[in-house]
Amino acid sequence: MLPSVVGALLSAIVLAYVLPDANYKRHKRFIVGARGLRRAIVIVYSVLLALNLWCATIMPVTLVCDAIAVSTLVATGVFGFAIAERRIPAATVVQRRRVLAVGAHPDDLELACGATLAKLVDTGHEVRGLVMSSGEVGGNAGLRPVEAQRGASFLGLSGLRVHDFPDTKLETVTNDLVRAIEAAIKEFQPDVIFTHSAHDQHQDHYAVHQATLRAARAHHSILCFESPSVTRDFDPSVFVDIDGYVDVKVEAVLSHRDQAGKPYMTPGRVRGMAAFRGAQAKNTNAEAFEPVRLLGSAIGDL
Numbered sequence: 001m002l003p004s005v006v007g008a009l010l011s012a013i014v015l016a017y018v019l020p021d022a023n024y025k026r027h028k029r030f031i032v033g034a035r036g037l038r039r040a041i042v043i044v045y046s047v048l049l050a051l052n053l054w055c056a057t058i059m060p061v062t063l064v065c066d067a068i069a070v071s072t073l074v075a076t077g078v079f080g081f082a083i084a085e086r087r088i089p090a091a092t093v094v095q096r097r098r099v100l101a102v103g104a105h106p107d108d109l110e111l112a113c114g115a116t117l118a119k120l121v122d123t124g125h126e127v128r129g130l131v132m133s134s135g136e137v138g139g140n141a142g143l144r145p146v147e148a149q150r151g152a153s154f155l156g157l158s159g160l161r162v163h164d165f166p167d168t169k170l171e172t173v174t175n176d177l178v179r180a181i182e183a184a185i186k187e188f189q190p191d192v193i194f195t196h197s198a199h200d201q202h203q204d205h206y207a208v209h210q211a212t213l214r215a216a217r218a219h220h221s222i223l224c225f226e227s228p229s230v231t232r233d234f235d236p237s238v239f240v241d242i243d244g245y246v247d248v249k250v251e252a253v254l255s256h257r258d259q260a261g262k263p264y265m266t267p268g269r270v271r272g273m274a275a276f277r278g279a280q281a282k283n284t285n286a287e288a289f290e291p292v293r294l295l296g297s298a299i300g301d302l
Contacts, residue, residue, distance in 0.1 A: 044075055045075070048071065051068045097125045097192060097298075098126050098190045099120055100129075100184060100194070101117060101127065102130045102132070103129070103131050103208065104132050104207070105167070106147060107144075108227060109151075110155070110253045110256065111264065112194075112226055112287075113194055113240075113287055114249040114252040115240075115242035115285075116287045117129075117157065118245050119245050128160065128188055129148075130160075130163075130181065133163065133164065133165050133170060134162060134167065136167045139258040139259060141164075141167075143258045145162040148256075151253075151256060155252055161184065165180075168203065170204040170207040174214075177208065178211045178214045178215045181215035181216070185215060185216060190219075191298045192294075193216050193223070194224075195209055195223075195225070196212075196225065197224035197230055197290055198210075198290075199233040199290070200227055201230075202227065202229040220293060222291070223238060223289040223290070226277075228269075234290065235290060236277070237291060238288070238289040238290070239280065239283070239289070240286060241281070241285070242285045246271055250267045253270055254267070
C-alpha cells in the first residue's frame with residue numbers, strides 16, 4: 001500500500017505544478033513544444049494518479065500495484081531528464097541592461113520580437129513592455145489586455161502597461177502617446193528602446209513609431225522591430241539569434257487566443273519568418289531590426 005500512496009502523492013504534486021498557468025510558465029526556458037510537453041505530462045500523470053489511488057484504496061497485495069508505483073517514479077525521472085537535456089542555455093551577461101519595448105496593440109510585441117525579449121530576460125536583462133491600445137477594434141477589449149499580460153508574464157517581462165488610447169486612431173492622439181512614452185522612459189531609464197518601424201502600413205504602428213521617436217528624441221539607442229504589416233521597404237541590418245526561442249515565441253503568440261485564426265498568428269508563419277530572417281543573418285533563426293540609431297556601449301552584450 002505504501003508505494004501506491006507515495007506514487008499517488010507524487011502524481012498529484014506533478015499535476016499541481018503543471019496544470020495552473022502560473023506554474024506551467026516555468027517551462028518557458030526549455031526547448032520543447034510547450035503545449036505538447038504539458039499535454040503529455042497531464043495525460044501520463046492523470047493515468048498514474050488514478051491507478052495509484054485505485055491500488056491505495058482497494059489495497060490489493062499484488063505485484064501490479066508495486067509496478068505502477070515504480071512506473072510513477074520512472075516516469076518522473078524520464079520527464080525530468082528530458083526537460084533538463086532540452087534546457088535553453090543562458091549566457092551570463094557582463095552588464096545588465098534595461099530594455100523598453102513599445103507596441104501599438106496587445107499582440108504586437110510577441111509577434112515582432114517575442115523571442116528576443118525572452119532571450120534578453122533569460123540572459124539577465126530587465127525588460128518592460130508598453131502597449132498603447134487595448135485593441136478593441138480588432139477584438140475583445142476586455143480580453144486582449146489580459147492576454148497581453150499573460151504573454152508578457154510568459155516571456156518574463158518585469159512589467160507591462162496597457163493603455164486605452166483609441167485603436168486604429170492612434171494618430172489622433174499623438175501628443176498623448178508621446179507623453180505616455182516619455183513617462184515610461186523617465187521612470188525606467190532604458191538602455192535600448194524597441195518599437196515599430198516607419199516602414200509599416202498599419203496606421204497605428206506608424207503613429208507609435210513617430211511618437212516613440214519624439215518621446216525618445218534624446219535617446220541614443222532605438223531599434224525598430226518587424227510587424228506582420230511592414231512594407232517591402234523594411235530593411236533590417238541588426239539581427240538577434242533566437243535559436244532555442246522559436247517555440248517560446250510561438251507559445252507567446254498563441255496566448256492571444258482572441259486573435260486565433262488570423263494567418264499571421266499561426267505557428268507556421270512565426271517559424272517561417274524566424275527561418276527567413278535567420279537565413280539573411282547567416283544563422284538558423286533570427287529576429288530582424290532596423291536601427292534608428294544604436295550606441296555600441298549601450299547595447300553591449302545584448
